[in-house]
Amino acid sequence: MRLRGGISLLLAALGILAIPGFAGAKPQVDGVFDLSGTPGQITEDERGVVWLLLSGSSQNNTLARVKPNGDVKEYAPAALGNAVGLTLGTDGNLWATQNGGVVRIPPDKPNDATDFNIASINDPRRITPGPGGKLWTASGDALISFRAGDPEDFNERTINGMAARGIAATGKHVWIADFGGQRIVRVKPSGPKKNFDVGGGPQEVGAGGGRVLYANPGSDPQTVGVIDGKKIRKTKTPGNDPFGITFAARKWWVANFADRSLSILPARGGDAKRLKLPANSGPRWVTTGKADTLWVSLETSKKVARITGVGN
Secondary structure (H helix, E strand, C coil), rough: CCCHHHHHHHHHHHHCCCCCCCCCCCEEEEEECCCCCCEEEECCCCCCCCEEEECCCCCCCCCEEECCCEEEEECCCCCCCCEEHHHHCCCEEEEEEEEEEEEEEEEHHHHHHHEEEEECCCCCCCCEEEEEHHHHEECCCCEEECCEEEEEEEEEEEECCCEEEEEEECCCCEEEEEEECHHHHHHCCCCCCEEEEEECCCEEEEECCCEEEEECCCEEEEEEEECCEEEEEEEEECCCCCCEEEEECEEEEEEEEECEEEEECCCCCCCCEEEEECCCCCCCEEEECCHHHHEEECCCCCCEEECCCCCC
């Protein structure tokens, strides 16, 4: 810390401007990069490389790789078809959900992706690593889990009345945004479930800092909410269309599609701040990157944005 502080003072004395992402810089957009199609869900691999699913491009099985410096390369694995969910698995591979199953994508050879049949995934949504070292996803009223080594030997649990959207994991629990049931469902594998009735139409859920946050663009007014133990703390976000969620630097970051912004909420409560993104960009999904960065998929403008200075 002393070294960085000394460098900052030296730069200031010399009249040299600090570069984006340098210690002390506030969160800011420091790069926007073109994609061939509309970006969907986004994740990062073990090397700090960001991956996005694309739709509406020349093919509907396109996967974009974005290096930390913003270099973009796109792939079209034959096994991928209109995929929706995307995450990094515990095995170091990317995993995607699509109608009828899941796809394993090796980051070093994306075109060698392999698909696996899981018929109950008929409404593909998000996928996440979770309890038991498994991968977890929810589709309709089904909660599905499997080990990376044998995806077709999966477990399935029916949750009556559920219309699943996002999914997240904390320790021994899986959390599901249940759009149809107007609730957040907490499930303990092979154990009981608990419902948190939030109203509206929750779309996404995220975990971090010992708490769970959900985005509820279907409520009136629109809200985001933090679940802390048995308590729910709601923050009104009228007109924002809150959606994608990530946790970084002890803060929640929520992509607001309609407001073309990121909401920044302290993990333990406090006033929310807002980081504006480019006009007509339509931010939908967000993920945490390396070296104090976030990456945001810009649905309307068909781009991806890099945010630096996240820890300040």
